[in-house]
Amino acid sequence: MERELSLEIVRVTELAALASAPWTGRGNKNAADDAATQAMRAMFDSVSIQGTVVIGEGEMDEAPMLYIGERVGSMDGPEVDVAVDPLEGTEIVAKGLNNALSVIAIANKGCLLHAPDIYMEKLAVGPALVDKVKLDDPIDVTLQKASKHLNKPISELTVMILDRERHAEMIQTLRRMGARIKLLSDGDVAGAMAPAFPETGIDMYVGSGGAPEGVLAAAALKCLGGQIQGRLMPANAADYERCKFMGMDDPRKVLTMDDMVGTEDVIFAATGITPGEFLEGVRYLPGNRVETHSMVMRAATRTIRHIKSLHYIPNKPLLDVVQKAQCS
Numbered sequence: 367m368e369r370e371l372s373l374e375i376v377r378v379t380e381l382a383a384l385a386s387a388p389w390t391g392r393g394n395k396n397a398a399d400d401a402a403t404q405a406m407r408a409m410f411d412s413v414s415i416q417g418t419v420v421i422g423e424g425e426m427d428e429a430p431m432l433y434i435g436e437r438v439g440s441m442d443g444p445e446v447d448v449a450v451d452p453l454e455g456t457e458i459v460a461k462g463l464n465n466a467l468s469v470i471a472i473a474n475k476g477c478l479l480h481a482p483d484i485y486m487e488k489l490a491v492g493p494a495l496v497d498k499v500k501l502d503d504p505i506d507v508t509l510q511k512a513s514k515h516l517n518k519p520i521s522e523l524t525v526m527i528l529d530r531e532r533h534a535e536m537i538q539t540l541r542r543m544g545a546r547i548k549l550l551s552d553g554d555v556a557g558a559m560a561p562a563f564p565e566t567g568i569d570m571y572v573g574s575g576g577a578p579e580g581v582l583a584a585a586a587l588k589c590l591g592g593q594i595q596g597r598l599m600p601a602n603a604a605d606y607e608r609c610k611f612m613g614m615d616d617p618r619k620v621l622t623m624d625d626m627v628g629t630e631d632v633i634f635a636a637t638g639i640t641p642g643e644f645l646e647g648v649r650y651l652p653g654n655r656v657e658t659h660s661m662v663m664r665a666a667t668r669t670i671r672h673i674k675s676l677h678y679i680p681n682k683p684l685l686d687v688v689q690k691a692q693c694s
Contacts, residue, residue: 368444369664372633374413375470376662376673379637382406382452382468383658384677385688387639387648391462397692398459402452402468402639404688407431407438414443420478421449421471421578434480447478449582455553458640465553465642470635471585477628479581479621480612485599486577486621490558491570493591501595501620505536505572509543512569520544526557527573536573556642558583562592566643574599584626586634589663589670596621631666654679 385405389398403423410417417439423429432438432450439446448470453459455466471478489501489508498515499508513520521544527533529549540547548568550557554575560568571594580596587594598617600606609617637660638645646659660673679685 376635378409379468381409383637395456395460399453406452410438415439416445417448445475465556466639473632479626481577485574486580487597490594492561496593554579562590588665635662
């Protein structure tokens with residue numbers, strides 16, 4: 367893929383963040399998500415790709431835009447798979463909490479997993495634990511292995527996990543083993559990325575979350591040198607058949623990074639909407655200016671760019687279009 371795409375797609379996540387940020391703390395997650403989605407879709411028209419959405423806002427009959435199978439981009443660039451989450455953490459924005467992001471991953475055509483919108487069991491780690499732990503191991507064994515390879519006692523390990531009833535038994539085991547736990551209210555992509563950033567203090571991310579978010583996290587971790595393993599969790603026969611229909615021969619096998627994002631190049635971009643572990647949120651400044659903090663990464667080079675942008679809102683006509691569309 368052309369390296370110029372890195373800066374093109376970060377402009378897309380920036381606009382989605384700018385569009386959704388005004389809804390922070392207003393208790394309306396649907397309006398926030400709608401604003402981000404409309405802005406992201408509009409901005410994609412300026413990106414020099416022939417893109418196909420493989421991870422998006424839902425099936426064609428469920429989402430008016432950025433639906434799975436939709437073509438995006440200016441149609442005069444390379445053919446690529448596109449994975450998006452215009453607003454990763456709708457509840458986070460609605461409640462004014464931390465770690466809401468706008469995210470995009472792109473890869474060469476045919477590389478990104480067409481993950482159905484079901485749960486995925488996950489184990490995500492930073493570079494120091496790559497190939498050192500296994501999703502198939504019980505959580506107590508995983509802790510012991512992590513302790514050994516990180517050369518620190520279990521009592522000094524910090525594990526991040528979504529605060530959900532389905533994780534009650536795992537949380538109990540983690541506490542019985544003496545590990546520190548950081549409970550996450552929402553924000554599955556940011557949670558899985560956290561172990562790859564030493565400044566977060568997170569050693570592992572465990573538990574189940576959305577399968578599409580797992581693919582986005584895999585794209586980020588490939589750029590960061592980390593690792594995620596996943597296993598789809600079809601809840602019934604219909605889910606199982608849907609996985610088969612989407613090209614998965616064995617829906618319950620352990621998915622590797624290569625299964626989720628392929629072996630070729632991947633570009634990942636994220637813009638913070640609310641302050642988080644590794645990205646700052648949208649900041650409103652005097653004089654109609656707004657600051658955003660973004661990260662854009664490429665797996666082929668392992669380059670990580672942090673971009674702080676100062677936007678003059680009157681010169682963002684697409685934002686005005688989104689706001690008028692929401693009012694109509």
